[in-house]
Amino acid sequence: xxxxxxxPSWVICKSGTSVxxxxxxxxxxxxxxxxxxxxxxxxxxxxxxxxEGSKATYEQGVEKDKFLINHASLTLSTLTVTSxxxxxxxxxxxxxxxxxxxxxxxxxxxxxxxxxVV
Amino acid sequence: ELKVEQNPLFLSMQEGxxxxxxxxxxxxxxxxxxxxQDPGKSLESLFVLLSNGAVKQEGRLMASLDTKARxxxxxxxxxxxxxxxxxxxxxxxAGKSTFGDGTTLTVKP
Numbered sequence: 001x002x003x004x005x006x007x008p009s010w011v012i013c014k015s016g017t018s019v020x021x022x023x024x025x026x027x028x029x030x031x032x033x034x035x036x037x038x039x040x041x042x043x044x045x046x047x048x049x050x051x052e053g054s055k056a057t058y059e060q061g062v063e064k065d066k067f068l069i070n071h072a073s074l075t076l077s078t079l080t081v082t083s084x085x086x087x088x089x090x091x092x093x094x095x096x097x098x099x100x101x102x103x104x105x106x107x108x109x110x111x112x113x114x115x116x117v118v
Numbered sequence: 119e120l121k122v123e124q125n126p127l128f129l130s131m132q133e134g135x136x137x138x139x140x141x142x143x144x145x146x147x148x149x150x151x152x153x154x155q156d157p158g159k160s161l162e163s164l165f166v167l168l169s170n171g172a173v174k175q176e177g178r179l180m181a182s183l184d185t186k187a188r189x190x191x192x193x194x195x196x197x198x199x200x201x202x203x204x205x206x207x208x209x210x211x212a213g214k215s216t217f218g219d220g221t222t223l224t225v226k227p
Contacts, residue, residue, distance in 0.1 A: 006160075034214065043206065043217045044161075093160050106151065107215065112160040 002028050002098035006110025013084055013117055021079045021113045023094035029074035030096035034107070035067075038091040050077045084117040091115075120145050120211040124218035131197050132226055139221045141190040141207035149210035150190045152181050154203045155220070161206065164192075197225045 003026040013019050023033055031052045036044040048069050049057045056069035066088075068080040077096075081088055094110040121144040131137050141150070149168060153161040165174045167183035167190060174181050178201065180193045190207055204222045208215040 032213075043219045046214055046216075049214055095161075106163055106166045108163070109153075109161040114158075 002096070002108040004030075004094065004096050004108045004110045006094050006113060008113055009111060010114040011116070013115070015085055015117055016083055018080055018082045019084055019115060021081075021092055021094075021115075023077045023079070023096070023110050025075045025096045025098075025108075028096075028098050030077075030098070031074060032097045033071060033077040034095045034097075035069060035077075035079050036093045036095070038093060038112075040091075044093065047079075081115065084115070086117045089115055089117045120147070120209060120216045122207060122209050122216050122218040124207055124221050126221060127219055128222050128224075130224045130226060131194075133198055134196050136196065137194050139192040139194070139205060139207075139223075141192070141209075141218055143188050143190075143209045143216075145211060146185070146188075147209045147211050148185060150183050151208045151210075151215065152179075152190070152192055153206045153208065155206065156203050164205075194223070197223075199225050199227065201225050 005024045007022050033050040035047045037047050038044050046059050047062045050069050050071040052071045052074050058064050071077040091112050091114050093112045095107045098108050099105045123142045125140050152164040155161050165181040170185040172183045178195045183190045202225045204220045206217050206220045208217045
């Protein structure tokens with residue numbers, strides 16, 4: 001089945017620094033990827049939709065300059081958290097829309113990145 | 119704006135019992151998903167439901183979709199401890215998925 005690889009699995013960074021998270025589709029081309037943030041014991045909150053070769057579409061309330069998304073190829077999307085602060089600490093998850101048989105597409109999720117800003 | 123409501127949010131059940139989780143959504147959609155999330159892990163896809171009346175089963179879990187009622191159910195049969203997890207439904211609309219708040223299931227011996 002479709003596999004999405006997300007790295008790193010966890011990262012600890014100092015306040016004010018930037019962190020890059022990668023999301024790769026390993027065995028399929030993903031023209032669209034999604035970035036979510038999940039706080040403890042809460043649901044997934046969509047941050048942005050990433051389209052290959054074009055600018056990402058951000059959800060209302062998500063700072064574009066703080067959460068930089070790049071989708072430069074059909075298999076790679078990156079999320080960079082710039083000037084991270086403790087309130088950015090969260091679980092970040094990417095997903096890609098895969099295409100199953102007969103257009104029966106679903107979503108494959110990366111393994112998630114636990115970001116802790118100290 | 120698409121809204122997705124799950125209930126219950128927390129469910130504690132004994133092994134061997136049956137129970138149903140409900141997922142209501144506010145606007146028309148023909149794609150509904152069920153996912154499982156274990157603590158500290160990402161999401162695992164369980165079911166994709168594409169049409170009215172769709173029913174899918176995998177092991178002790180069975181999901182159904184009623185698009186007219188805008189309702190999906192996830193039925194658990196003869197629960198076992200391994201089913202303890204958080205279950206999310208998600209509905210597609212406007213090119214993206216909207217998630218319910220999740221149902222945290224605890225199965226006790």
